[in-house]
Amino acid sequence: xxxxxxxxxxxxxxxxxxxxxLAGALLGALLILFIVGxxxxxxxxxxxxxxxxxxxxxxxxxxxxxxxxxxxxATALAVLLGVxxxxxxxxxxxxxxxxxxGILDLPIxxxxxxxxxxxxLFLGRHSPVGKGLAAIGLEIVSHVPGxxxxxxxxxxxxxxxxxxxxxxxxDPKLERVARSLGDxxxxxxxxxxxxxxxxxxxxxxxxxxxxxxxxxxxxxxLTYNPKVASILIYDRFTLYGLPxxxxxxxxxxxxxxxxxxxxxxxxxxxxx
Amino acid sequence: MIRxxxxxxxxxxxxxxxxxxxxxxxxxxLVIGPTGSGKTSLLEAIAxxxxxxxxRIWIEGRDVTRLRPELRxxxxxxxxxxxxxxxxxxxxxxxxxxxxxxxxxRVEELAALLGIEPLLDRGVRGLSGGxxxxxxxxxxLAPRPKILLLDEPFAAxxxxxxxxxxxxxxxxxxxxxxxxxxxxxxxxDALRLGDVVAVLGExxxxxxxxxxEVFRYPNSPFVAHFLGSGTVLKGLVRRAGEATGHxxxxxxxxxxxxxxxxxxxEREGEAHAVIRPEDLLVSRAPFPDYPRNRFVxxxxxxxxxxxxxxIQLEVQGEALxxxxxxATAETLALxxxxxxxxxxxxxxxxxx
Numbered sequence: 001x002x003x004x005x006x007x008x009x010x011x012x013x014x015x016x017x018x019x020x021x022l023a024g025a026l027l028g029a030l031l032i033l034f035i036v037g038x039x040x041x042x043x044x045x046x047x048x049x050x051x052x053x054x055x056x057x058x059x060x061x062x063x064x065x066x067x068x069x070x071x072x073x074a075t076a077l078a079v080l081l082g083v084x085x086x087x088x089x090x091x092x093x094x095x096x097x098x099x100x101x102g103i104l105d106l107p108i109x110x111x112x113x114x115x116x117x118x119x120x121l122f123l124g125r126h127s128p129v130g131k132g133l134a135a136i137g138l139e140i141v142s143h144v145p146g147x148x149x150x151x152x153x154x155x156x157x158x159x160x161x162x163x164x165x166x167x168x169x170x171d172p173k174l175e176r177v178a179r180s181l182g183d184x185x186x187x188x189x190x191x192x193x194x195x196x197x198x199x200x201x202x203x204x205x206x207x208x209x210x211x212x213x214x215x216x217x218x219x220x221x222l223t224y225n226p227k228v229a230s231i232l233i234y235d236r237f238t239l240y241g242l243p244x245x246x247x248x249x250x251x252x253x254x255x256x257x258x259x260x261x262x263x264x265x266x267x268x269x270x271x272x
Numbered sequence: 273m274i275r276x277x278x279x280x281x282x283x284x285x286x287x288x289x290x291x292x293x294x295x296x297x298x299x300x301x302l303v304i305g306p307t308g309s310g311k312t313s314l315l316e317a318i319a320x321x322x323x324x325x326x327x328r329i330w331i332e333g334r335d336v337t338r339l340r341p342e343l344r345x346x347x348x349x350x351x352x353x354x355x356x357x358x359x360x361x362x363x364x365x366x367x368x369x370x371x372x373x374x375x376x377x378r379v380e381e382l383a384a385l386l387g388i389e390p391l392l393d394r395g396v397r398g399l400s401g402g403x404x405x406x407x408x409x410x411x412x413l414a415p416r417p418k419i420l421l422l423d424e425p426f427a428a429x430x431x432x433x434x435x436x437x438x439x440x441x442x443x444x445x446x447x448x449x450x451x452x453x454x455x456x457x458x459x460x461d462a463l464r465l466g467d468v469v470a471v472l473g474e475x476x477x478x479x480x481x482x483x484x485e486v487f488r489y490p491n492s493p494f495v496a497h498f499l500g501s502g503t504v505l506k507g508l509v510r511r512a513g514e515a516t517g518h519x520x521x522x523x524x525x526x527x528x529x530x531x532x533x534x535x536x537x538e539r540e541g542e543a544h545a546v547i548r549p550e551d552l553l554v555s556r557a558p559f560p561d562y563p564r565n566r567f568v569x570x571x572x573x574x575x576x577x578x579x580x581x582x583i584q585l586e587v588q589g590e591a592l593x594x595x596x597x598x599a600t601a602e603t604l605a606l607x608x609x610x611x612x613x614x615x616x617x618x619x620x621x622x623x624x
Contacts, residue, residue, distance in 0.1 A: 173354045176321045179341040180348040181368030181415060191367075195358045 039253060046250030054247035063232040063248075064255055070144065070228065071212035074151035078159040078208050083201060086163025087193075091172065104160045107153055112217025115153050119222055123149060146223035151212035158211055162204015166197035206263050213256050273297045274318070274419050274453055279327035283313040289476045290327070295451055295468060297332065302483070303455040304462045305472030306498060311455035312351075314472070315421045318453070319346045332418050332451075347412030347450070351424040353404045355396040361407050362392040368415035375414075382410040385444060401429040405437060413448055420445070422454040426461065438464055459499055463487070471495045489622060493544045496624070502548040503592045509537045509623065526621065531588040534564040534618045544624040551620035552594035554583060555613045556604060562615040569614040571606050587614055 054060045123140040124130045140146045170193050178188035216230040229252045237245035279291040288310045295301035305311050316322045320341035328337045336344050355364050369375035383389045386406040426434040462469045463483050470480045479491045490496035496504045507528030515522035524537040526545050559566055569587035581601035583594045
C-alpha cells in the first residue's frame with residue numbers, strides 16, 4: 001500500500017520556530033500600538049467639530065500654512081545644496097571625504113536648542129554674517145528666513161545621506177556605458193543616474209520635509225514670531241492649557257499625514 | 273585600428289606598465305590574463321574612463337589620449353552587461369542613436385541579426401544571460417562605433433551557450449567589420465576568436481602574436497603556465513654537440529633533478545623546458561624508434577575530459593602531463609600506479 005507523502009517530508013527548508021515568529025509579531029505590534037495609540041487618542045480628543053473650528057481659526061491656519069511653506073522651502077534648499085554633495089560623496093575619492101561626511105551628519109547629534117543658539121550667534125544681528133545679510137535686506141532672526149534656516153540646519157543631513165545612498169546604489173559602470181554611447185557627463189547623469197536614484201533622493205527629501213514640519217527646538221530660539229504650528233501649539237498649551245492646544249495639534253497632525261501620504265503615493269514603488 | 277603606445281596606469285591595487293599593442297582595422301585582438309591582472313582597467317583606459325599616467329592611445333589614426341569618452345566612438349560591453357534597468361530592450365539598443373527613422377531601422381536590423389526582435393518591447397529585468405549579452409552587444413554596435421571593447425563577454429553564461437554566442441559574435445563582427453579588442457581569462461576565447469593574442473601578466477604584456485604561435489611557443493614560464501601549454505620544468509642546459517644552423521642551435525642535455533632530457537638548445541645555463549601534453553607519447557610497449565628521450569614512468573591519475581584524456585605521470589621524480597585521445601586511453605586501459613613507457617622527441621621540447 002502506498003502511503004501519502006506529507007508535504008512536510010518534501011519541504012526540507014527549516015522554518016523559524018512558531019514561538020519565535022509569534023514573539024516577533026507581538027513585540028512589533030506593541031511598538032505600533034505605542035505610535036498609533038497616542039495619535040488616535042489625540043484625534044479622538046479633538047473631535048470633528050473642534051478640528052473644524054481650529055481650521056476656521058485664522059491664527060492656526062496661518063501658522064500651518066507658514067510651517068508647510070517654510071518646510072517646503074527648506075527641503076528645496078536642502079535638495080539644491082545637498083544632492084550634489086551626496087553625489088560627490090558617493091562617486092569621488094577626495095582628501096577629507098570622511099570629514100565632509102562627518103560634518104554633514106553632525107546636525108543629527110546636536111540637541112536642537114543648541115543648534116538654535118549656535119545659529120543665533122552665527123546669523124544674529126550683531127554677527128558679521130547677520131550684518132552682511134541685513135545689508136542686502138535679508139533679516140534672519142525673528143523673521144521667516146530664520147525658520148527656514150533652522151529647518152535647513154536640522155533636515156539637510158537627511159537629504160545628503162538619502163542622495164548619497166541612492167547614488168551609491170547606481171553602478172558607475174552604467175554611467176560609463178552611457179558616456180561611451182555619446183553622452184556628456186551631464187547627459188549621463190540626467191538620463192541614467194538621476195532616474196535610477198530618483199526614488200532614494202525623493203525619500204530623503206520626504207524625510208527632510210517631515211523633519212522640518214516637526215521642528216521646534218531650533219526655531220523657538222531663532223524665530224519665535226511669526227509662529228510656526230509647533231510653536232503656536234506649545235504657546236497655547238502653556239498659556240491656556242491642554243484643551244486649547246488639542247484642536248490645533250489635531251489639525252497639524254492631519255495636514256502632515258495628508259501631505260506625507262500624498263508624497264508616498266507619488267513615489268514609484270516597482271524599483272526594488 | 274587601435275594602437276596603444278607605452279600605456280601605464282594605476283587603478284586601485286594594481287598597475288599596468290608600458291602596455292603597447294596594435295590591432296589593425298577590422299582585426300580582432302585578444303588580451304588574455306588571469307583575474308586581477310588589470311584587463312578591465314585597460315579597456316576603461318582606452319574608453320577614457322580611467323586616468324592614465326603615461327602613454328598614448330590611437331584610434332583610426334587619431335590620438336584620443338586626452339579626448340572625452342563620448343567623443344571616442346567606442347562600443348563597450350561589460351562582463352555583467354550593465355543594461356539600463358529603467359529602459360526597455362529597444363530603448364537600451366537605441367540609447368546611443370538619435371530619434372530618427374533611419375536610426376530606428378538600425379535597432380530593428382541589429383535585433384534581427386541577433387534574434388532578439390521578440391524582446392524589443394520588454395524590460396531588461398528577467399532577460400536570461402544570453403539575451404542580456406545580445407542586447408548589450410546590439411547597444412554597443414548600434415551607433416557604428418570605430419572600435420568595440422569587450423570585457424569578458426562570455427564569463428556570465430554557461431559553456432554550451434558560450435559556444436553559440438562566440439559563433440554569433442564572430443559572424444556579427446565580420447558583418448559590421450568593427451575593430452575589436454576583447455579581454456578574457458578564457459583560453460578558448462583566445463584560440464577561437466583572436467587574430468592577435470596578447471598575454472597580460474604582472475602588469476605588462478608578456479607576449480603578443482597569432483594565437484597558435486603564442487600557444488605553441490610561449491616565451492616565458494608565466495605564459496606557458498597560464499595558457500596551460502603543458503608541463504614546465506626548471507633545470508640546467510649543458511651543451512652536448514656542435515652548433516649548426518641560423519640561429520645556431522646545438523644538441524644539449526636538460527637536467528632537472530633525476531630527469532635528463534635530450535634537447536636542441538640555443539644557449540646554456542638555467543632554463544625552463546615546456547612540454548606540451550600531446551607531444552608526450554605513452555605506451556605499454558617500449559618505443560624502439562625513440563633511442564633517447566625514453567623513460568619508464570608511473571601513472572598517477574587519469575582525467576577524462578570528453579574526447580581527450582589527461583594522464584598525470586611521474587617520471588624519475590618529476591610530474592609530467594600527457595594527453596591522449598580517450599579512444600587510445602581506453603585501448604591502453606591504464607590504471608593509476610601502473611608503469612608505462614613515456615617518450616618524446618628532442619625537437620618537441622621548447623626551451624625558454
